[in-house]
Amino acid sequence: MMNFSWKDYRTVCLLLAVLAMGVLFARPAEEQERPVYNLTFIVDITRSMNAADSTQDGRAVSRLEFVKRNLRDLLVKLPCQSRVGLGLFTERRSTLLFEPIEVCGSYAEIDAAIAQIDWRMAWAADSNIAQGLMNTLEMLQHRDGSVVFITDGHEAPPPNPRYRPDFSALKGKVKGIIVGVGGLTAVPIPKFDSRGEPAGYYTADDVPHRSSFGESNLDPSQIEGYNARNAPFGSAKVTGSEHLSALHETYLEELALAAGLRYARLSDAEALAEAVQRPEFALTKKVAGDVRRQPALFALLMTVIVYWPFGLRRLKNALLSIRRKVVGYAARTL
């Protein structure tokens, strides 16, 4: 019945191809370790995030719009099996909208939730970033994963350095990165009326230019009109430029250092993707990797060899047959 000629390379190749397919079915997948990320985005939605000093597609957009655009672009750059959660920061604390969920399967939901972030969601109007960061880290300290705290560093009122929170208890407990957004030149902050309609910009008279809580951080003898009980901050009228907002990069870098976080400035989704996919944030996850390609490729090559019409041997065969014909013709004619 069957009678294989092992001298024929084609038989050997076909047999190898069949064997390769056997390997393919015997071991279709292999456990591979792949880095995935568990990120919780905390987005600053305070008023200064409305300052329109970011450009996108050639037009000025608010910092918040810019952040939203970049976060949405980031979603598609994260490897599947990564998880993304979302929270908001305002006043001196943050809230979590949803716990981290798988980024590929729930892409549409995460994307829609990010698109809906609005400064009007703020439940209070102060902005104390150090306190907010502290609160965020406390909230997230018992989770694995990293926090991505996105802010412009503009605080209202500007905090008194005397009362800066102490991060030493939390340092190193939470991994993460502070992402700074906004330009370095100060721009005015848009103002909205009670119905949410634009109403010009904040002026110097609209905002407090210093915090008058507690005691001053300055030496009392330096303060004009100082009175320990009635005027701990002195009597001089404070003027300043707190109605204008710029990215407070050095301040955020200081905070990051104190809290054991990283710092990066937001420029585009590409850079953001790189910043949040640091090896130290990666969680290795065992995923079943498809390894069927290698044996399949081998089987394909073997089959190609069988049917390859331009090969040496074929050439030789062709030459041989021509010679035979020529010899035969010559023998007959001679």
Place this chain on the structure above:
Amino acid sequence: MNLGVESPWLLTALPLALLPLVGKGMREHAHPGLMLLPPDPLSGLLDWLIRLFAMLAMAGLVLGMAGLHRRGQSVERIGHGAEIVLLLDRSNSMDNSFAGRAPNGNEGEESKSAAARRLLTDFVNRREHDLIGVAEYSTAPLFVMPMTENKEAVKAAIAATATPALAYTHVSKGLGMALSFFERPIVSGSRLIVLVSDGAAAIDPDSEQKLRQWFKEKQVRLYWLFLRTANSPGIYDQPADPRDDNAQAMPERYLHQFFTSLNIPYQAYQAESPDAMKQAIADISRLENLPIHYFERIPRQDLSGLCYRASFILLLLLLALKGAEVKTEAKP
């Protein structure tokens, strides 16, 4: 057919499958006797059939490597369900227990938000075909999760309410946000808002008018799950002193009156314990089972295994046919 491949660049190897059109794939033997035979259509047919097998085997391998799959799609089905917006109160008091104390753990006391979280998660698990969206409110409304059939996402949003609550209760803005989830005109099934709160606030006349209009227009049913704290005014309480009969002093009573006056299907549940709350949720679950058109997401189907299997069978066949070829070498 909704086919796709994972690595389209691998399809460039597909022309290799045309090789059997040129190469015969078998040893050719010159035999003078062949010249004498008349052309045999059956042999010709068999020859091309074998080549076809080889072509298919190669194409199968290439397609398998490229990761052929049927794309995920959604199929319209009819089932029982509803479009639900969960509107959750995130005010401070939700972190207290039903008795109005901060839960201390050792007495097995559960905070209102923890009980709400547990029972709502159960509820979501049982509502297979529903579209569920989540909104929250405190001083300002928070958009949390769009209307979705993705139960994991909804549960993640409910789980996130375990983080400390926010500030005050501004229920009218929350309701406005919840109503904004129903953008499309109603097609089938029912639409409901499940308001879970432990307190109420007066609704300002401006929003009152808008809410009345929206509830009417969008044909939304409303369920109010009022988690009453012990010794606090309930929604059915009558004021002891007529001077207290106003929205500022008794916001719960007035909110209930407002909802009743909307002339929409409305049901209030006043729950004083987790058990009562469970009962209320079971009730909603039972009531809201109108037929609804929904889209079932059929996940993407991998076809590369099928390709490989087909190629394997064809290769086996080719190998067997090799065994049937004429041999010229001397037999042992």
